[in-house]
Amino acid sequence: MSQRSKLGFPRLLSEAQRALGAGRFSEAEHLLMQVRRTAPEEPRAAYLLGLLRHQQGTYQEALALLRMAMPHLQNDAVALFNHATVLLEQEDYDQAMAPLRRALYLKPEFDDAAVQLGVVLAKSGETKQAAEIFQALLDRNPTHVIARMNLAGLLMDARPAAALTHAQQAVDAAPENGRATALNLKAKALFMLGRNDDADATYDEVLRRDSGDIHARFGKAILLPSVYVDEQDIERWRNRYRRKMQDFANSLNLGGAERIAAAADAVFSLNNFALPQQGRNDRTDQILYGTLLHRIATARYPDYASIPRRPPSRKRPRIGFVSAHFHQHSIAKTHGAWLTGLDAERFEVFAVHTGSVCDATTQELEHGCEHFLRHPRIDQTLLKVLRSLELDVLIYPDLGMEPGMLLPAALRLAPVQCQGLGHPVTSGLPTIDWAISSALMEPPDARSHYTERLELLSNLSFCYSWRRIQRDLGDTSLPAVRRKGVVYLCTQNLGKLLPQHDGVFMRILGAVPDSELWFLARPEAAPTERFRARLLGQCQRSGIAPDRIIIHERLDQSRFLALNAAADVYLDGIAWSGNNTTFESLAMGLPVVTCYGEFMRARHSAAMLTMMELHDTLASDQDHYVEIAVRLGLDEGWRSTVTEMTRARRAVIYDDETPIRDLEAFL
Numbered sequence: 001m002s003q004r005s006k007l008g009f010p011r012l013l014s015e016a017q018r019a020l021g022a023g024r025f026s027e028a029e030h031l032l033m034q035v036r037r038t039a040p041e042e043p044r045a046a047y048l049l050g051l052l053r054h055q056q057g058t059y060q061e062a063l064a065l066l067r068m069a070m071p072h073l074q075n076d077a078v079a080l081f082n083h084a085t086v087l088l089e090q091e092d093y094d095q096a097m098a099p100l101r102r103a104l105y106l107k108p109e110f111d112d113a114a115v116q117l118g119v120v121l122a123k124s125g126e127t128k129q130a131a132e133i134f135q136a137l138l139d140r141n142p143t144h145v146i147a148r149m150n151l152a153g154l155l156m157d158a159r160p161a162a163a164l165t166h167a168q169q170a171v172d173a174a175p176e177n178g179r180a181t182a183l184n185l186k187a188k189a190l191f192m193l194g195r196n197d198d199a200d201a202t203y204d205e206v207l208r209r210d211s212g213d214i215h216a217r218f219g220k221a222i223l224l225p226s227v228y229v230d231e232q233d234i235e236r237w238r239n240r241y242r243r244k245m246q247d248f249a250n251s252l253n254l255g256g257a258e259r260i261a262a263a264a265d266a267v268f269s270l271n272n273f274a275l276p277q278q279g280r281n282d283r284t285d286q287i288l289y290g291t292l293l294h295r296i297a298t299a300r301y302p303d304y305a306s307i308p309r310r311p312p313s314r315k316r317p318r319i320g321f322v323s324a325h326f327h328q329h330s331i332a333k334t335h336g337a338w339l340t341g342l343d344a345e346r347f348e349v350f351a352v353h354t355g356s357v358c359d360a361t362t363q364e365l366e367h368g369c370e371h372f373l374r375h376p377r378i379d380q381t382l383l384k385v386l387r388s389l390e391l392d393v394l395i396y397p398d399l400g401m402e403p404g405m406l407l408p409a410a411l412r413l414a415p416v417q418c419q420g421l422g423h424p425v426t427s428g429l430p431t432i433d434w435a436i437s438s439a440l441m442e443p444p445d446a447r448s449h450y451t452e453r454l455e456l457l458s459n460l461s462f463c464y465s466w467r468r469i470q471r472d473l474g475d476t477s478l479p480a481v482r483r484k485g486v487v488y489l490c491t492q493n494l495g496k497l498l499p500q501h502d503g504v505f506m507r508i509l510g511a512v513p514d515s516e517l518w519f520l521a522r523p524e525a526a527p528t529e530r531f532r533a534r535l536l537g538q539c540q541r542s543g544i545a546p547d548r549i550i551i552h553e554r555l556d557q558s559r560f561l562a563l564n565a566a567a568d569v570y571l572d573g574i575a576w577s578g579n580n581t582t583f584e585s586l587a588m589g590l591p592v593v594t595c596y597g598e599f600m601r602a603r604h605s606a607a608m609l610t611m612m613e614l615h616d617t618l619a620s621d622q623d624h625y626v627e628i629a630v631r632l633g634l635d636e637g638w639r640s641t642v643t644e645m646t647r648a649r650r651a652v653i654y655d656d657e658t659p660i661r662d663l664e665a666f667l
Contacts, residue, residue: 036418043072077107123375125356164189196528226495271403276425278574290428297410317392335397337463340368341660362470378404398422424601440607457659466654474558485514489567496576496609506542512633564588577604
C-alpha cells in the first residue's frame with residue numbers, strides 16, 4: 001500500500017461520514033468501498049459501512065461489519081454509542097450494555113448514551129439503576145425531555161403519582177411540536193391514578209395537535225374507570241368503550257413499518273383490565289379486542305404468526321409457563337403449584353419470569369421448577385426464546401393482567417396455547433386454544449362465556465399452600481382497631497364492588513346496630529375517594545352513621561392477615577368474589593358470607609364453601625345473603641359455631657393436589 005493511499009483514507013472517510021449523515025447513501029457507499037478495496041482491514045470504513053447497511057435495512061450485514069470494527073474503536077465514545085443504537089433497534093439489549101458503559105466511561109456527560117443505558121437497564125429489570133441514571137442526568141440538565149419521559153415511564157406502575165409529576169415537567173419542557181409523547185405519558189399516569197376524566201382531557205389535547213395520534217386514540221378507547229358512581233355510570237362507560245374500540249379497530253391503518261410499530265407500542269402498553277369488573281358477559285367485546293391485538297401483533301412480528309410445527313415425540317412433553325408475577329403476588333399463590341407440582345418424570349417444565357420483581361417467592365419457584373428463566377422484558381428476544389424452547393404446551397396463568405404479556409399471547413409460540421384464568425375472563429384471542437378453570441367455580445353455561453375450549457380441573461383448580469400462609473402470619477393483634485361489637489370485613493378490590501350492591505351492605509349495617517364494616521383502600525387515592533363518597537352517600541340515604549364505614553390503608557401480608565383475625569365476618573363481593581382474599585380469610589377462621597354468581601369470577605368463595613361442605617353461609621340470592629350476614633352479627637352463639645366449623649373444615653381447600661393430577665392428565 002502506498003503512503004499516498006494511506007494519507008487519502010482520512011479524507012475519504014470524512015467525506016463518507018458527511019455523506020452518510022446527509023442521507024446521500026450512494027455517495028457514502030462509493031467512498032467507503034474505495035477504502036475497503038484498498039484496505040479491507042480499515043476499522044473505521046467497516047464501522048461506517050455497518051451504519052450505512054443498517055440505514056439500508058440489511059441488518060445482519062450491518063452487525064457483522066460493526067462486530068469487525070468495534071474492537072479497534074474502543075476509545076471512540078460516539079462509535080460505541082452508534083453501535084449500541086444499532087443493537088437496540090434490533091432489540092439486542094444484552095449486547096448493547098457494554099458499549100454504552102464504555103462510552104459513558106470515556107465521556108461521562110454523554111447524555112444520549114446515559115439515556116440509552118438507562119433504557120437498557122430498565123429493559124433488563126435493573127429499574128433502580130436505571131432510575132438513578134435518569135435522575136443523575138436530570139440533576140445536571142433538568143430540561144432533558146427524553147430523560148424526564150423515560151423516568152416517568154419507569155415509575156408508571158409502582159409510583160404513578162411520581163410518574164405524573166415527571167410527565168408534566170416533560171410536557172412543560174418539550175417544544176410545542178414535540179409534546180405528544182409527553183402528553184400521552186401524562187394521560188397514562190392519570191389513568192393509572194384513576195383520574196379518568198383528566199386522562200380523557202389530556203388525550204384530547206394530543207388529538208387537537210394530531211388527530212391521527214395512535215397512542216391517544218387507543219388510550220381514549222381503552223379508558224375505563226376502576227370505581228363507578230352508580231349503575232348508569234357503568235352503562236355509559238361500557239357503551240363508550242364498545243363504540244370507541246370498534247371505531248379504533250375499523251379505522252386502524254397498518255400501512256408501513258412505522259405505523260405498525262406505533263400501533264404495537266400503543267396497544268401493548270395499556271389493557272382493558274377493568275372491563276370484567278362491570279359484571280357482564282364480555283365474550284363479544286373480548287373477541288373484538290383479541291382480534292385487534294392479533295392483527296397488530298402478527299403485523300409487527302409476522303415470523304410468529306403461524307402455528308409452529310409440533311416438536312418430535314419425546315419421552316417428556318415440554319410444558320411452559322410465562323408470567324410477570326412469579327413473585328409475592330396473588331398469581332404465584334394460586335398458580336405456583338402448577339409450575340412446581342407436575343411430575344418431573346412425565347413432564348419437562350419451563351417457567352419464564354418476565355417481571356422485574358424477584359423475591360423469596362421467585363426463588364422458591366425457581367428451586368421447584370426444572371428450568372426457570374428470567375427475562376424481564378417483553379420483546380422480540382422473548383419471542384425467540386419461547387420458540388426456541390420447542391414447547392408442546394405454553395400456559396399463561398394470568399393473561400390480561402399485564403398489558404405487555406398480550407403480545408406473545410397474540411402470536412403463535414407453541415402448538416397448543418392455554419390461559420389459566422388468573423384474570424378470570426376469556427382472552428378473545430384466536431391464538432389461545434384452551435382456558436383452564438375450576439370444576440366447582442364454573443356455572444352450567446360456562447362454555448358460552450369463552451372463546452377458548454374449556455378444561456375443568458377438579459375442585460378449585462389450585463393447590464393453595466397452607467404453609468405459606470403460616471409463614472406469612474405474624475402478630476395477629478391490631479390494638480385499638482375495633483370500635484364496635486361486630487366487625488364485618490370486605491377486602492375485595494373496591495373496583496369489583498358495584499354500586500347496585502351497596503344497598504346490601506346498608507341493609508346489614510341497619511339490622512346490626514352495634515357493627516361496622518371494613519374495606520381496604522386501593523393503591524390510588526382517586527378511586528378510593530370515589531368509593532368512599534359513594535358509600536357515605538348510601539349511609540346518608542339509609543340513616544347509617546358514616547363512621548361505621550372504615551376504609552383501611554394498604555397493608556403488608558402479615559398485617560393483612562391480622563386484619564382478618566381482628567374481624568368477625570367476611571362479606572364476599574357479589575359481582576366478583578374473593579379468591580386469594582377468601583383463601584386467606586378462611587385461613588384465619590372467618591365465617592364467609594357469599595352466593596353463587598353468574599360468572600366464574602363471581603363463584604370463587606362459593607366453590608370453597610361447597611368443597612368445605614359449609615352450606616349455612618352460602619346464600620341463594622342477595623336477600624338470603626343479607627339474612628345470613630345479619631344472623632351472624634346478632635347471634636353470637638351461631639357465629640361461634642360457624643367459626644369453629646370453618647376452622648375444622650378449612651384444611652380440605654389447602655394443599656389439594658387433585659387439580660395438579662388433573663392438569664397432568666389434560667397435558
